Amino acid sequence: MALLEVRGLIKHFVAQRSLFGRPLAHVKAVDGVSFSLEAGKTLALVGESGCGKSTVSRLVLRLIEPDAGTVRFNGRDLLALDAGGLRAFRREAQIIFQDPYASLNPRMTVGQILTEPLALHDLVPPAQRRARVAELLRLVGLEPRLARRYPHEFSGGQRQRIAIARALAVEPKLIICDEPVSALDVSIRAQILNLLRELQDRLGLAYIFVSHDLAVVKHIADHVAVMNLGQIVETAEADALFAAPRHPYSRALLSAIPLPQPKAKRTTVLLEGEIPSALNPPAGCRFHTRCPFVIERCRSEAPKLTADGTGHATACHRTAELPSADAILPVAGGFSPALAKLVAAFSQKTEGGSFAGVGIQDAASTTK
Amino acid sequence: MSASPLIEIRDLRIRFHGDDGRITHAVDSVDLSVANGATLGLVGESGCGKSVTSLAIMGLLPKQSAEISGAIRFDGLDLLQTTDQTLRDLRGNRLAMIFQEPMTSLNPSFTIGDQIIETILRHRGGSRRSARERTIELLRRVHIPSPERRIDEYPHKLSGGMRQRVMIAMALACDPHLLIADEPTTALDVTLQAQILELMRELKEASGAAIILITHDLGVVAEVCDEVAVMYAGEIVERAPVDDLFSAPQHPYTVGLLGSIPRLDHRAAQLATIEGMVPNMAQPPAGCRFAARCPFVLDACTRAPPPLVEVSPGHLSRCIRAPLERLVA
Numbered sequence: 001m002a003l004l005e006v007r008g009l010i011k012h013f014v015a016q017r018s019l020f021g022r023p024l025a026h027v028k029a030v031d032g033v034s035f036s037l038e039a040g041k042t043l044a045l046v047g048e049s050g051c052g053k054s055t056v057s058r059l060v061l062r063l064i065e066p067d068a069g070t071v072r073f074n075g076r077d078l079l080a081l082d083a084g085g086l087r088a089f090r091r092e093a094q095i096i097f098q099d100p101y102a103s104l105n106p107r108m109t110v111g112q113i114l115t116e117p118l119a120l121h122d123l124v125p126p127a128q129r130r131a132r133v134a135e136l137l138r139l140v141g142l143e144p145r146l147a148r149r150y151p152h153e154f155s156g157g158q159r160q161r162i163a164i165a166r167a168l169a170v171e172p173k174l175i176i177c178d179e180p181v182s183a184l185d186v187s188i189r190a191q192i193l194n195l196l197r198e199l200q201d202r203l204g205l206a207y208i209f210v211s212h213d214l215a216v217v218k219h220i221a222d223h224v225a226v227m228n229l230g231q232i233v234e235t236a237e238a239d240a241l242f243a244a245p246r247h248p249y250s251r252a253l254l255s256a257i258p259l260p261q262p263k264a265k266r267t268t269v270l271l272e273g274e275i276p277s278a279l280n281p282p283a284g285c286r287f288h289t290r291c292p293f294v295i296e297r298c299r300s301e302a303p304k305l306t307a308d309g310t311g312h313a314t315a316c317h318r319t320a321e322l323p324s325a326d327a328i329l330p331v332a333g334g335f336s337p338a339l340a341k342l343v344a345a346f347s348q349k350t351e352g353g354s355f356a357g358v359g360i361q362d363a364a365s366t367t368k
Numbered sequence: 369m370s371a372s373p374l375i376e377i378r379d380l381r382i383r384f385h386g387d388d389g390r391i392t393h394a395v396d397s398v399d400l401s402v403a404n405g406a407t408l409g410l411v412g413e414s415g416c417g418k419s420v421t422s423l424a425i426m427g428l429l430p431k432q433s434a435e436i437s438g439a440i441r442f443d444g445l446d447l448l449q450t451t452d453q454t455l456r457d458l459r460g461n462r463l464a465m466i467f468q469e470p471m472t473s474l475n476p477s478f479t480i481g482d483q484i485i486e487t488i489l490r491h492r493g494g495s496r497r498s499a500r501e502r503t504i505e506l507l508r509r510v511h512i513p514s515p516e517r518r519i520d521e522y523p524h525k526l527s528g529g530m531r532q533r534v535m536i537a538m539a540l541a542c543d544p545h546l547l548i549a550d551e552p553t554t555a556l557d558v559t560l561q562a563q564i565l566e567l568m569r570e571l572k573e574a575s576g577a578a579i580i581l582i583t584h585d586l587g588v589v590a591e592v593c594d595e596v597a598v599m600y601a602g603e604i605v606e607r608a609p610v611d612d613l614f615s616a617p618q619h620p621y622t623v624g625l626l627g628s629i630p631r632l633d634h635r636a637a638q639l640a641t642i643e644g645m646v647p648n649m650a651q652p653p654a655g656c657r658f659a660a661r662c663p664f665v666l667d668a669c670t671r672a673p674p675p676l677v678e679v680s681p682g683h684l685s686r687c688i689r690a691p692l693e694r695l696v697a
Contacts, residue, residue, distance in 0.1 A: 048557040048558065048559060049528075049557050155645065185413040185414050185584065186413065186584060186586075186625060186628055186629055187413060187624060187625060187628045187641065187642040188413075189628070189629075190627075190628035190629070190630075190639035190640065190641045190642075191641045193630065193639060194638055194639055194641060197638075212557065212558060213558075213630075214558075214632065215587075215629070215630045215631055215632050216630045218630065218632055219630035219636075219639070220630075242632070252559055253558060253559065254632070255562075256558040256559045256561065256562035257558055257587065257632060258561075258562075258565065258585065258587030258588045258590065258591040259587055259590060259591070259631070259632060259633055260586040260587045260589075260590050260614060260626065260629060260631060260633075261590055261614060261633055262590045262591075262610045262611050262614055263611070264590070264633065268562055268566075270562055270563060270566060271559045271562075271563070273513075274527050274529060274530070274560075275527075275557065275559075275560075330632045330633035331633060334631050334632075334633030334634040335634050336614075336615040336616065338615065338616045338693060338696075339614070339615060339616065339617065339623070339626060341696040342617065342623045342627075342692055342693075342695075342696055343623060343626065343627035343640050344696075345663070345664075345695060345696045346620065346623045346624055346627055346640055346663050346664075347627065347638070347640045347641075348663075
């Protein structure tokens with residue numbers, strides 16, 4: 001059984017009301033989204049601003065209430081939970097936000113921030129909480145003595161580590177990572193991505209990884225769902241999707257990412273025009289206004305998300321007739337032999353000390 | 369690089385005097401030059417001095433707190449020695465800049481047309497009618513649909529991608545010789561970023577302007593730049609033609625950066641990480657500024673600051689261990 005089962009999730013926000021409070025316009029933020037996630041795996045939700053990926057992540061946690069659909073976690077129907085049941089569920093599912101500057105309370109020390117979930121769920125007796133905080137800090141590669149400091153004393157990457165430690169405090173099974181590295185510098189981004197992978201292997205966490213960056217997603221995800229205007233347009237195993245993207249939107253996204261490889265040989269699919277508003281999504285296929293392969297049928301009839309034998313599902317009328325995606329795919333070999341050797345030497349030497357600066361060996365013996 | 373570059377920066381140093389008396393060394397001994405029609409990428413992480421360098425070129429640093437020395441020669445004129453009046457005549461005219469935040473760099477209380485027309489009238493004069501015609505032409509050049517109508521709209525009516533196009537149109541209003549783009553696509557979605565990058569390539573070919581592109585995204589650099597300068601802690605640590613930098617970097621920091629980005633064209637079990645922190649720029653280290661984080665560090669690295677030396681033709685590195693190939697042979 002999957003850890004998380006989401007079926008037919010719908011959330012429409014009221015964008016405008018009449019004088020008497022009658023809703024006049026809706027933003028169709030999430031419009032019929034279904035997916036499932038196994039324990040210990042990573043599902044990436046990918047798409048551009050306003051595609052509904054963050055709304056989905058909040059609906060899954062019931063931070064906002066869906067209009068329709070079901071969310072099952074470990075077989076339990078989340079939407080049927082009362083306040084007490086919901087609080088218990090929050091122990092099992094946590095979230096890390098994009099902006100580590102806004103997601104930590106500036107008036108609390110790191111120690112207080114990490115003690116709060118322990119006390120709320122009464123996980124650790126008061127006498128042992130300090131030891132547990134130290135253990136959590138070590139787990140995310142920070143020194144325990146930092147527990148007395150305030151968030152403003154830390155850099156962005158360190159704050160994101162604190163946010164991760166806070167999420168881990170309740171020993172969750174699922175963590176939702178909402179653009180966790182988008183606000184970070186490239187070298188720090190690598191540290192956090194490595195840390196998330198480490199923790200997943202060690203603690204058997206499942207992640208929903210919300211991101212607009214397909215290169216990051218390729219690095220971290222087992223499964224990918226590409227979203228456009230509130231709907232999933234393609235979902236597959238990460239390897240399958242990156243080897244042969246089928247939906248024209250997935251292809252455009254993939255080909256739009258600049259490759260760190262001068263003179264890379266590939267064709268870029270340039271989408272014309274703007275992203276349509278979710279307030280008034282186009283009729284038929286919601287991508288048809290920007291799609292280079294549009295035909296008459298796309299303007300009137302919305303395509304269904306249909307899977308082939310391997311579970312690779314696409315919502316496009318023309319899936320079978322589209323040309324091969326080979327031309328837009330990045331050619332492997334972005335690393336020259338010289339660069340590959342240098343990077344290997346660079347990493348080896350750094351790992352000689354503590355593991356990539358993330359001193360988690362000490363915590364290994366004490367974590368459940 | 370041609371014989372007489374359009375802009376030439378020599379030994380630029382910028383120090384900020386804080387309220388508490390502390391002095392921050394934001395930029396140190398930076399040498400750069402860009403020829404007509406060339407695009408230079410200025411790369412580095414937050415706080416490395418790349419934006420401060422560009423603000424110094426534009427003369428936009430606060431006079432009270434910023435202490436600037438060196439020379440910035442533009443078309444034979446030293447921008448650091450000119451009067452404010454001369455700078456005002458240059459800015460928006462032969463010297464233009466595009467900022468990262470298209471949401472905040474337009475004035476919300478004027479139509480986009482007014483804001484571009486103002487630039488044209490200030491520098492070119494002429495009638496309002498002809499300035500308006502030119503503005504419509506500019507908006508068309510940056511692919512804004514139905515520019516005759518859009519010209520009278522206020523910024524809030526436009527999406528982020530559209531606003532960035534307006535910013536580009538405004539920067540191009542007086543055919544600048546040098547265009548500085550500070551993270552022009554960072555706030556945009558990838559499909560819009562691809563459109564804007566395509567537009568920049570197009571404009572570069574059409575106008576022959578020199579471009580300094582400031583970015584943290586090495587992918588963007590690879591796609592549009594001819595030459596790259598990598599900055600770390602206020603210094604240029606490596607400068608090279610774009611192909612050389614990506615295939616055979618000569619500074620350990622560049623190696624770390626290239627190894628730390630997740631890529632579509634390469635699969636890594638683990639990303640390289642650059643350990644430690646950027647040095648405190650109130651007290652920069654005596655030796656190499658990257659030494660404390662460098663896996664290839666020697667004793668000599670911490671003793672004296674390494675010079676920026678030419679490793680191969682056109683490829684400069686501030687590392688005494690370069691050429692780095694020796695270390696992995």
